[in-house]
Amino acid sequence: MLKPRKTHHYIRQALKNDCLRAAVGKATDLAVRKRQDLVNETPYWEDLRHHVHHLKSKVLENPEQSLMTFEARCIANGINVHWAEDAAEARQIIVDLAAQKKVKKIVKSKSLTTEEIELNPALEKAGLETWETDLGEYIVQLEGKTPSHLTMPALHLSRYDIGRLFEKKLGIEYTDNPNELLQVARQRLREHFLSADMGISGVNFAAVEEGAFVVIENEANAHLSISIPKIHVAIMGLEKLIPSLSDLPYFLKVLAPSATGQKASSYVNIIGGPQQHLMEEGPEEVHLVILDNGRSNILADASLRETLFCIRCGACLNICPVFRQVGGHAYGWAYMGPIGATLIPLYNGLSEGRYAPFLSSLCGACFDNCPMRIQIPKHLLTLRNRIAESGKTMLIERVGMKIWSMLAVRPRLYRFITGLAAIVQQLIPFDKAFPAPGYVRHRALGRMDSKGFRSRFMDSEDRREGGR
Amino acid sequence: MNAREQILGRLKAISMTDPISTYDDGLKHRLDAAWDGSFPDESRRLAGLFADALEAVSGEFYSAASVEEAAEIVGRIAHSSDYNAIVVDGGDMADNIALRVTDTLQVIAIPEAAQRSEVLADIHCSMVEAHWGVAETASLAFPYIHAVSTQPHFLAETVIAILKRDRLLAHLGALFNHLSPEEMKNLVLVTGPSRTADIEKILILGAHGPKRLIVILLD
Numbered sequence: 001m002l003k004p005r006k007t008h009h010y011i012r013q014a015l016k017n018d019c020l021r022a023a024v025g026k027a028t029d030l031a032v033r034k035r036q037d038l039v040n041e042t043p044y045w046e047d048l049r050h051h052v053h054h055l056k057s058k059v060l061e062n063p064e065q066s067l068m069t070f071e072a073r074c075i076a077n078g079i080n081v082h083w084a085e086d087a088a089e090a091r092q093i094i095v096d097l098a099a100q101k102k103v104k105k106i107v108k109s110k111s112l113t114t115e116e117i118e119l120n121p122a123l124e125k126a127g128l129e130t131w132e133t134d135l136g137e138y139i140v141q142l143e144g145k146t147p148s149h150l151t152m153p154a155l156h157l158s159r160y161d162i163g164r165l166f167e168k169k170l171g172i173e174y175t176d177n178p179n180e181l182l183q184v185a186r187q188r189l190r191e192h193f194l195s196a197d198m199g200i201s202g203v204n205f206a207a208v209e210e211g212a213f214v215v216i217e218n219e220a221n222a223h224l225s226i227s228i229p230k231i232h233v234a235i236m237g238l239e240k241l242i243p244s245l246s247d248l249p250y251f252l253k254v255l256a257p258s259a260t261g262q263k264a265s266s267y268v269n270i271i272g273g274p275q276q277h278l279m280e281e282g283p284e285e286v287h288l289v290i291l292d293n294g295r296s297n298i299l300a301d302a303s304l305r306e307t308l309f310c311i312r313c314g315a316c317l318n319i320c321p322v323f324r325q326v327g328g329h330a331y332g333w334a335y336m337g338p339i340g341a342t343l344i345p346l347y348n349g350l351s352e353g354r355y356a357p358f359l360s361s362l363c364g365a366c367f368d369n370c371p372m373r374i375q376i377p378k379h380l381l382t383l384r385n386r387i388a389e390s391g392k393t394m395l396i397e398r399v400g401m402k403i404w405s406m407l408a409v410r411p412r413l414y415r416f417i418t419g420l421a422a423i424v425q426q427l428i429p430f431d432k433a434f435p436a437p438g439y440v441r442h443r444a445l446g447r448m449d450s451k452g453f454r455s456r457f458m459d460s461e462d463r464r465e466g467g468r
Numbered sequence: 469m470n471a472r473e474q475i476l477g478r479l480k481a482i483s484m485t486d487p488i489s490t491y492d493d494g495l496k497h498r499l500d501a502a503w504d505g506s507f508p509d510e511s512r513r514l515a516g517l518f519a520d521a522l523e524a525v526s527g528e529f530y531s532a533a534s535v536e537e538a539a540e541i542v543g544r545i546a547h548s549s550d551y552n553a554i555v556v557d558g559g560d561m562a563d564n565i566a567l568r569v570t571d572t573l574q575v576i577a578i579p580e581a582a583q584r585s586e587v588l589a590d591i592h593c594s595m596v597e598a599h600w601g602v603a604e605t606a607s608l609a610f611p612y613i614h615a616v617s618t619q620p621h622f623l624a625e626t627v628i629a630i631l632k633r634d635r636l637l638a639h640l641g642a643l644f645n646h647l648s649p650e651e652m653k654n655l656v657l658v659t660g661p662s663r664t665a666d667i668e669k670i671l672i673l674g675a676h677g678p679k680r681l682i683v684i685l686l687d
């Protein structure tokens with residue numbers, strides 16, 4: 001797994017990669033356009049956003065009660081419920097379960113929570129043959145990397161990259177035809193579906209009233225991972241609750257357009273217990289791992305708990321000018337883009353995640369596009385404040401801000417210093433800017449002798465006075 | 469204390485403090501009325517919407533006035549794709565149609581559970597009966613309590629779904645109002661053939677499930 005504290009390094013790498021930027025730009029443009037078309041067709045879209053936000057607040061207002069009811073209903077439905085304080089405990093529960101049931105092969109469907117807890121390395125270390133079955137995740141698994149987008153895991157790779165990867169890792173003849181590449185994956189994975197002992201999935205929504213959970217997908221791999229192996233394990237963050245399945249249509253109605261620009265996802269699987277007694281197929285055992293991993297602390301934080309309303313649709317990534325430049329790996333963790341920039345310090349701590357909230361221009365497009373109406377810019381500012389207050393910023397930033405704030409409250413001194421800087425600027429040969437190593441690597445430093453905000457403002461005031 | 473107690477203990481301390489958002493109680497009513505109001509009442513026009521939505525997700529739509537006509541359509545589809553066998557996971561309608569195609573197609577019932585996935589993995593065409601259809605999204609609802617197996621929906625390359633016209637609802641909200649708690653708890657909703665756009669956002673059908681989804685709307 002990448003490390004958020006190395007963000008600067010990842011960003012430098014990403015900015016050097018023109019192919020990455022082109023791939024991210026192309027994919028996100030299309031997703032933004034398709035989403036917007038569907039939103040335009042839905043005159044009550046804003047009401048929908050308000051309503052799903054309200055449903056989430058309602059169910060998380062009293063999380064202890066909601067989770068206890070959900071657990072009791074799940075147990076009544078025959079689902080085995082496990083609780084995990086953190087990533088290590090969640091991994092151990094699943095590894096132990098696999099050992100206890102003598103599992104050899106596991107098929108997994110796409111789950112960001114399993115990325116968060118770094119499940120795959122733990123399963124492999126325990127000697128369990130584990131296959132990602134979502135095509136994008138399968139590609140990323142073969143590559144030995146992590147997903148670069150919440151809903152498009154292999155966004156950073158072109159078809160030529162994937163062709164070369166399949167040639168090297170699967171020993172097939174090189175092809176960059178997407179359909180042929182899919183057929184290879186389909187054939188290989190079909191064999192694994194039919195012989196797997198355990199299926200693992202994430203959870204999109206967990207309905208309190210019914211004690212059932214929902215897994216949404218387009219490829220049919222999640223359904224096959226759930227219905228063929230004899231044991232199914234689902235893992236969910238404790239914030240995935242919704243009040244009831246009768247509220248699900250509202251969430252489905254906002255999720256598919258925001259995630260994939262579709263009116264509806266291809267498959268919505270609702271699992272309310274082992275299905276053996278209904279059809280003699282499907283899992284004999286269903287296990288559900290409820291993960292905290294810092295979420296209860298976030299819920300306790302009134303100003304930031306709304307970040308847990310996220311349904312991982314990726315719409316804020318697609319519209320974000322920063323994400324579109326640097327892609328997903330630059331954030332250094334399982335969650336990326338504007339929502340990742342808030343979740344990284346919340347889950348990993350202010351020190352480890354100190355750079356992430358600054359990966360935003362605060363333009364507000366993420367809020368406008370978020371189906372859950374999460375006020376991401378506001379949360380980013382809250383986190384920036386906390387990081388600054390905790391002293392986790394770089395020394396040069398701290399000193400710079402101290403000097404600036406000292407000058408800002410002394411207008412005369414401010415004018416004098418900037419005037420002096422303008423004179424010094426003109427003494428620099430060849431019209432060069434002030435040296436500012438690091439800062440100017442990817443952007444320009446404004447000239448001190450240019451017409452700054454103050455003089456422009458004064459000019460416009462003078463004009464207004466003159467016009468009266 | 470185990471993990472459960474620790475987590476719930478922490479959550480208990482924060483319960484009921486600081487309600488997160490204020491909410492206008494009339495909003496849900498307004499929203500439901502707007503959602504309902506965007507659909508016609510008559511079933512003919514709903515069928516048209518369903519057909520358009522299905523085609524938009526690369527599904528294929530047929531309408532049949534009788535079981536005989538539906539059987540003829542099934543026969544034609546099988547013939548044009550060189551299928552000589554079909555697996556049927558039926559309700560009454562699918563079974564009735566299956567009875568009428570036996571001279572051109574080998575009709576296979578759902579195999580025993582132990583061999584089910586192995587057998588079905590080699591069969592190219594299946595016929596299933598949807599419990600409900602949703603016009604807005606062209607989704608089909610299959611509650612498990614009415615199904616013998618869901619594997620024919622996923623393992624075959626071509627899936628023919630039979631939907632009775634009087635089982636067509638306007639939108640997803642209406643569907644969940646019609647489902648009983650037991651039906652909605654174990655359910656799969658299917659919208660179009662299986663798909664992926666994981667390689668350069670290029671849409672390819674038949675990712676891990678069917679490449680073709682054909683819906684026959686039956687009067």
Ligand code: SF4
Pocket residue numbers: 150258309310311312313314315316317339366369370371372373374
């Ligand atoms: S923050 Fe909003 S837009 Fe971003 S992934 Fe979460 S739900 Fe989607």
